[in-house]
Amino acid sequence: MRKTINGFTIVELLIVIVVIAILASISIVAYNGIQSRARDTARKSDLSQLSNATKLYSVDKGDYAELNCGNGSGSGWLANDYDGTGPYVPINTCLLSGGYLSKELRDPSGLTSCSGVGCFAYMKYSCGAGTFYYAHLETLPQTSSDVDGTCSGAASWDTSYGMNYYVKLN
Numbered sequence: 001m002r003k004t005i006n007g008f009t010i011v012e013l014l015i016v017i018v019v020i021a022i023l024a025s026i027s028i029v030a031y032n033g034i035q036s037r038a039r040d041t042a043r044k045s046d047l048s049q050l051s052n053a054t055k056l057y058s059v060d061k062g063d064y065a066e067l068n069c070g071n072g073s074g075s076g077w078l079a080n081d082y083d084g085t086g087p088y089v090p091i092n093t094c095l096l097s098g099g100y101l102s103k104e105l106r107d108p109s110g111l112t113s114c115s116g117v118g119c120f121a122y123m124k125y126s127c128g129a130g131t132f133y134y135a136h137l138e139t140l141p142q143t144s145s146d147v148d149g150t151c152s153g154a155a156s157w158d159t160s161y162g163m164n165y166y167v168k169l170n
Contacts, residue, residue: 036139037139039138040139040140046135047167050105050124050133051133051169053100053101056100057098061098065091065124069088069091070091073126074091074124075154076125077121078106078123079104079106079122107120107136117136118162119136121136121161127151127152127153128151130170131168132147133166134154134165134166135163137164141164144159146163147164150166
């Protein structure tokens with residue numbers, strides 16, 4: 001009498017493992033792309049909120065959160081002194097204390113310090129050309145001319161900090 005043994009061969013098991021590994025790697029890559037796009041969408045939304053809050057601040061106070069905000073002239077980091085060049089009052093604090101923002105806005109990366117072109121933080125700069133908020137979007141390629149044409153002092157922020165997106169207030 002012959003016994004039959006049911007089961008999978010080693011080759012069949014290896015094929016299934018390889019297929020599962022390929023599917024897992026594809027889903028991980030897709031998931032990382034989705035996360036980057038979600039953070040960029042949050043950054044764009046935050047800059048829009050900041051623009052609206054700063055415009056409301058301007059209606060009440062007569063300037064775009066410049067006097068005693070940021071580096072004293074309204075320019076600088078939004079949340080805190082990321083690169084250590086402070087001290088100054090964060091622009092978030094000026095907008096929060098007046099009730100123009102309901103919560104402190106920070107870059108969704110969660111970084112509290114940064115340097116170089118991998119800097120994920122919000123910046124504000126005012127000059128004769130207008131008032132601008134800047135961010136570094138992960139899904140937008142970074143070049144050395146991304147913020148050229150805004151303020152001359154901020155024109156190096158694309159090469160210094162990687163800023164490649166901006167919103168103009170006025």
